[in-house]
Amino acid sequence: MNRLLTLSGTKLAEMIRKREVSSVEVVEAHIRQIEKVNPVINAMVKDRFEEARVEAKAADEKIKTTPVDQLPPFHGVPCTIKEAFALKGMPNVSGLPARRGIISQEDATGVARYKQAGAIPLGVTNTSELCMWYESSNKVYGRSNNAYNPRRIVGGSSGGEGAVISAGGSPFGLGADVGGSIRMPAFFNGVFGHKPTGGLVPNTGQYPYVTEEAARFLCTGPLARKAEDLWPLLKILAGPDGKDPGCVKFELKDPATVKISELEVVSVEDNGSQPVSRDLREAQKKVAAYLAGKGARVRTAR
Known part of the structure; x- marks a missing residue:
C-alpha cells in the first residue's frame, strides 16, 4: 500500500507544507485507493474526484506564494463527508428513497469548516436509512461492507465513513452521532471517532435534523485513521455558527494540560x-x- 494512505491528516498536512509531497499526489493516491476498494465495500456513494483534483492543484499553487505559517491546518489534505451532511453539488438523501434527486446547494457548517481548514472533500459516503440504524444499508445506495471482511457490516449510521477510512481511502471524515453513529462505525472498522459534548459543534446542514430535546444528543464529530487528528479536527468544528440555537461557546482545554x-x-x-x-x-x-x-x-x- 502507498505510504501516504497510512498517515494521519496532520502528518500529510505537515508534509504538504514542507513540500515533501504535493497535494495533488496525496489526493490522487486516495482517489486511486477509493476506485480500487469501493466496488467491494460500497462506502462512497458519490464522488467529486475531478473537482478535488482541481482544488489540489490550487492548493499546491497557493503554497508557492503563501508563508507556511499562514496556511490552514489541513491545507491540501483530502477528506470524506457523510452523505447526511450538505456538501454543495452532492446528493443529500440519507438513504431515503423519497429524497432521491435532492442536491445540496450549500455546505453544512461542519463541511464549510473542514474546507476553511484547507481540507479537500473527495465525496460523500453511505449511511443507514434516515441515519437510524447500526448498519449502513438503504434502498438508495445499498449496503456498505467491511474492508476486513466484506460479509460483515460497517456499523451505522456513519458506516460509509468508517469503511472508507479503514480501507485507506480517506485520512479523516465528518460524521454525526446520537446513539453510536460515530462510535460504532469507528469500532467496527478499526478507526478512531469522537462524539463531542452536545452543543459543542453545530449540527447545521444535516438531514434528518433534530430539534428540541433530541437536539441535545445529536453531535457532529470527526472520524480518522489516526487518533492524533481528533483533537485538531474538533477544534476546527467547535463553536457557534449563529444558526444552530443549541450550539454554545465552550472553552476547549488542551488535552495535554489534563x-x-x-x-x-x-x-x-x-x-x-x-x-x-x-x-x-x-x-x-x-x-x-x-x-x-x-x-x-x-x-x-x-
Whole structure:
C-alpha cells in the first residue's frame, strides 16, 4: 500500500507544507485507493474526484506564494463527508428513497469548516436509512461492507465513513452521532471517532435534523485513521455558527494540560445487553489499570 494512505491528516498536512509531497499526489493516491476498494465495500456513494483534483492543484499553487505559517491546518489534505451532511453539488438523501434527486446547494457548517481548514472533500459516503440504524444499508445506495471482511457490516449510521477510512481511502471524515453513529462505525472498522459534548459543534446542514430535546444528543464529530487528528479536527468544528440555537461557546482545554490524577473513570465491562468478548474485556481492564497507575480514580460499573 502507498505510504501516504497510512498517515494521519496532520502528518500529510505537515508534509504538504514542507513540500515533501504535493497535494495533488496525496489526493490522487486516495482517489486511486477509493476506485480500487469501493466496488467491494460500497462506502462512497458519490464522488467529486475531478473537482478535488482541481482544488489540489490550487492548493499546491497557493503554497508557492503563501508563508507556511499562514496556511490552514489541513491545507491540501483530502477528506470524506457523510452523505447526511450538505456538501454543495452532492446528493443529500440519507438513504431515503423519497429524497432521491435532492442536491445540496450549500455546505453544512461542519463541511464549510473542514474546507476553511484547507481540507479537500473527495465525496460523500453511505449511511443507514434516515441515519437510524447500526448498519449502513438503504434502498438508495445499498449496503456498505467491511474492508476486513466484506460479509460483515460497517456499523451505522456513519458506516460509509468508517469503511472508507479503514480501507485507506480517506485520512479523516465528518460524521454525526446520537446513539453510536460515530462510535460504532469507528469500532467496527478499526478507526478512531469522537462524539463531542452536545452543543459543542453545530449540527447545521444535516438531514434528518433534530430539534428540541433530541437536539441535545445529536453531535457532529470527526472520524480518522489516526487518533492524533481528533483533537485538531474538533477544534476546527467547535463553536457557534449563529444558526444552530443549541450550539454554545465552550472553552476547549488542551488535552495535554489534563491531569489524569484528577479524573474519575468509570469502566463498564458489560451493559447487560450484548455479550462482550474476553479479548475486549481484557483490553478494557488494561486501560483501566493504566489510568489507575497514573493516579485516576477508577471504578467498575456493573
